[in-house]
Amino acid sequence: MNAALQATLEFLKLYWAPLLCGVAVVAILPLIVGYIVLVERKIMADMQARLGPMRVGPHGLLQPIADAVKLLIKEDIIPENADKLVFWLAPVLSVGAGLLSLAGLAIGPAFQIAQDINIGILFVVGISALGIFGIVLGGWASNSHYSLMGALRSSAQLVSYETAAGMALVSALLFTGTLNIKSIVEAQSKEGIWFVLLAPVAFFTYLVASIAETNRAPFDLPEAESELVAGYMTEFSGFRWSLYFLAEYTNMIVVASVATTLFLGGWLRPFASVHGLPGVHWLNFLDFVPALLILAVGAYCVVRVPKQPTRVQQLFMLVVAGLCFAVALVLAAPVVLPVIKPSLREAVAPFYSGIHGGFWFIFKVSLYIYFFMWLRFTIPRYRFDQLMRLGWHFLIPLSIINVLLVGVALIVGAYFHLHGWGLLLVTTPAAILALVAAFLILALEKQHDARQEQTAASDFYAG
């Protein structure tokens, strides 16, 4: 017993900071997910010319909290013929995997729970893929046909698209030569160009595959309500259902963060390479954009205060505005102070990279998630065979050819000593070639299918 206690103490002494960060993330994440859901409903309403949730709090700002309370006090139903233990385990597994994979992500150079793990990006991708077990087990354990069909679809989808996503990651990793998340971002800062420009085909492949892996529309077949009620979640209610929901949105955050880290420059500001240069560069006005953006949001809140119907809502709106101003102040301090007093430049630098890095990372992740939502409200759902055809016949060949051609392009680039933007000279032809080759394969297959159908038809009439 004494040994175990000693080991625990040793563990706590070594890892108290990451543990604290982990607890903070686990505590805050449900709130963030709740607000992502609210934002999604608001965007959906906007795109459909409605107002969306407006009743709870000003502009529905307290809706997530009301929803959370509703879900917590709902009756918890376990179907009679369900496999109780697995039914209990499945949602927890899904959420656990999502939360664990967050540990590897670096939100800015300063904030990373598991710092400097050598396998960084593989850890995030691998652990988040474990979440699929929760879906499959949940679908199987509920002992219902709809759930089972949803779970099987989900696993088939994951197995098919994991290959394409992995290949897309490989072609981006070819530029860095490391799996460490911090080094990946540093490599992009050293090249002075984000990998989305160097490997556009890989980014596109990862985008499509990540939508399929997180079961989002237009690939949300595991929960297609017109065919399967709610897919694998059909039999789940109340808190268990909300755990699945939490897992789904956590996975969205994870894939968005992976894409941001690998392709969109992680925590780097756009044109980050001109930041450290001596003298004033006009692009450095971007340093002031974060603060001004948040300031504008706060000002809008203040303007909207008189429009609120009750006194409480007016006060709440003012509180939101105050929060925005506080955040804007924090964001502005590290860029305004050196302008006022140049001697402070050195002292402020770490704060600048930490705070602004966090801002840009979260900003890019939000944009990626916004794109997910935009797609959801724009494109109708795919049929299952269409989904499989897209994965196996187009994305997988495309991503494999792309890895090959990016490798060749890198060798040619190294031969001519190309760096940064110069690398575009070799990677752009590679991307175009990969696309052409993939479309060629698709066209050949279509031709083949058409010919087969023709012979089959003529046989039918001959017979």
Next chain:
Amino acid sequence: MLDKVLFYFFAGIAVASAALMVTRRNVVHSAIFLITALLATAGIFLQLRAEFLFIVQIILYVGGIMVLFVFVIMLVNLDVALQQIQFARQKWVALIVALALAGQVGVMFWTSGKMPGQGLPVLTAVAANRLPLNSEAVAKSLFDSYLLPFEIASVLLLVAMIGAVVMAKKRA
């Protein structure tokens, strides 16, 4: 100290879930315990600072066992399988094999105690920050020292894969 506790934790889980895996009647439960055992083994890899092996173990077995799940659900009639008496035919063979294995391991431990330096190799502990980065080390040994065997193995796997596709395809 911490390492020791972690090792016994993971090893205990691995052994217990391996035992549960072979004794469960329900095939899906067996699969769950199989993945638990494999994850616990991954934990031991991590405790030995072999983080690349750890993540490869997880990624590969997630995919592999996912397919196993699908097969179990689609091909095995669980209701019928639950009622049948299983695992009874090979009792004596299993006993003999288990005893032989136990004897072998026992002899190995015994001789390693008798002859210092000849039995089990005892590795000296190295501080974690002085170990070589192991995904780099794996890549170097695969693509540098053992390039030819690696390529031969991958061609073999490719042939097997193409063979499976050809055999599964309907003759047109």
